[in-house]
Amino acid sequence: MSATVDWLRTTTPGLLVLCGLAIAVLLLAIIRFKLEPFIALLLTGLGLALAAGLPVSKIVGTPLKAGESLLETGFGSILGHIAVIIGLGTVLGAILERSGGADVLTAKLLRLFGDKGAPVAMGILGLIFGIPVFFDVGIFVLAPLVYVAAKRGGRSLVLYAMPMLAGLSMTHAFLPPHPGPVALGGLLGVSLGWLILMGFVCGLPGFVAAGIVWGGWIGKRVHVEVPEDFLVRPERTTPGDGPGTPKTTVLEQKAPSVALIGGIIAIPLLLILGATFGSQILEENSKPLAVLTFLGTPAVALLVAVLIAFYVLGIRRGSSVQELSTLTGESLRPIGMLLLVVGAGAFFGKVISATGIGTALAETMSAAGLPVIVLAYLISCGLRVAQGSATVAIVTTGGIVAPLLEGQGYSQMALALIAMAIAAGSIILSHVNDGGFWIIAKYFNLTVKQTLQTWTVLETVLSVVSFAVAALLFAIVA
Secondary structure, eight states: HHHHHHHHHSSSHHHHHHHHHHHHHHHHHHHHHHOOHHHHHHHHHHHHHTTTTTHHHHHHSSSSOTTTHHHHHHHHHHHHHHHHHHHHHHHHHHHHTTTTTHHHHHHHHHHHHTTHHHHHHHHHHHHHHHHHHHHHHHHHHHHHHHHHHHHHSSHHHHHHHHHHHHHHHHHHHTTTTTTTHOOOHHHOOOHHHHHHOOOOOHHHHHHHIIIIIIIHHHTTTTTTOOOGGGOOOOOSSSOSSSOOOOOOOOOOOOOOOHHHHHHHHHHHHHHHHHHHHHHHSSSSTTTHHHHHHHHSHHHHHHHHHHHHHHHIIIGTTTHHHHHHHHHHHHHHTHHHHHHHHHHHHHHHHHHHHTHHHHHHHHHHHHHTTTTTHHHHHHHHHHHHHOOOOHHHHHHHHHHHHHHHHHOOOHHHHHHHHHHHHHHHHHTTTTTTOOOHHHHHHHHHTHHHHHHIIIIHHHHHHHHHHHHHHHHHHHEEEE
16 A cells, blocks of 8 residues: 555656546536535645645644645735736726726727628627626626627627627637636746737637637528517616616716727736836836836736726716725625635645646656647646636646746746647637536527537637647747
8 A cells, every 4th residue: 555655656657647636536526516616626736735745734834834835825826916906807897897888889890890790890899898807797798789789780699699709708718807817827927918918919810710700600500589588788787697687777977988998998908018028128227117017017007997997987977986986896796706716726736836746747748749838738628628617727727737837948928828828728618517608508599509509619719729829839939
């Protein structure tokens, strides 16, 4: 027995077996026993640490000193990086949504593209509005606009819905301030500026292939009518439970301009990119660089955008500070479990690093000649297909891959491309174990078969094309 334990803890094959068993237990807990991913990740991480023979003091610390334990540093290091960013991004998305920004963007895009180009307009709407709002919130807000466009165009609802969904999915998977990309920034040590740039570079070709090309093709072959009750839409309201559900009005003033909405969305992106590339262009320790660095810190950049949005979309339009505070509180409630999942995933990754599994995996990968970006994508794909959650796939893969990158001298661009590969893998083959699959089936009047034919394939095309771009660029720069 002791020989087997020693083999598991000290040899490369043994450590890989331990890692494989830990992931199998994690998936079993989530899929078979329906355990919350946060609890499953925490239990699996603790179990793996004990099985690998790590000292209890290293895993959880001592009664008098726990601050340097894997449990606290695993949670603390990632949550200190992402909590403020995700919180501010959520608040920004909430006030943009409640102000009627989606309505004005839709009207403008439909005027520009006309009836024939309405599906493309819906895709661009998903891209723009998907930057500041979560994926499911984007569906709640934009679905009624898709219903109207489809009814007016007289064609299948699928033709209009798929481009919009591709835009929302692309921004959610590849761009900060969404949880996955932000978490990868902390796990892999890559700046959000590079993640934003590579997110657009890798994600946009995937969006075109999945949303415009595939969406246009399948939309002509799967015909879905817009039920009349789907067309009920109270103006500028919070999301309800489904199409036509009563909602709560918050901001009821005249809708803002397209330029104003676009400008507010662009502010944090431009500030973060300015700091990233200013550090390479401007003289070190110069005052302009210090200003750019301060304003371009993601938390500060988002805070600036939130304060501007509070004033121009709230106070200047008649809302009180109390109403804005209520809006802020409501928007932040759903992110608690998400942050816990990310923290538990980071702890799991810390355990993998501390046990030496990461080093063993690196040696095996090197012997097999498998590039790290391919390994990252395949692990992420496997986790996504097995348990359905993109966030769990991202944080678990990030924890496994991060030790492989230490000391390899990868540039920020190369690290960002590896992050894009993980993000791409996390959205492949959405099926019945993914909550988003059922939201889309419900909101767009699709049967399970139709959802598989349309949405599942769309996610796979977006994943594969975006990964192909990331892998090609990685081969050039790494």
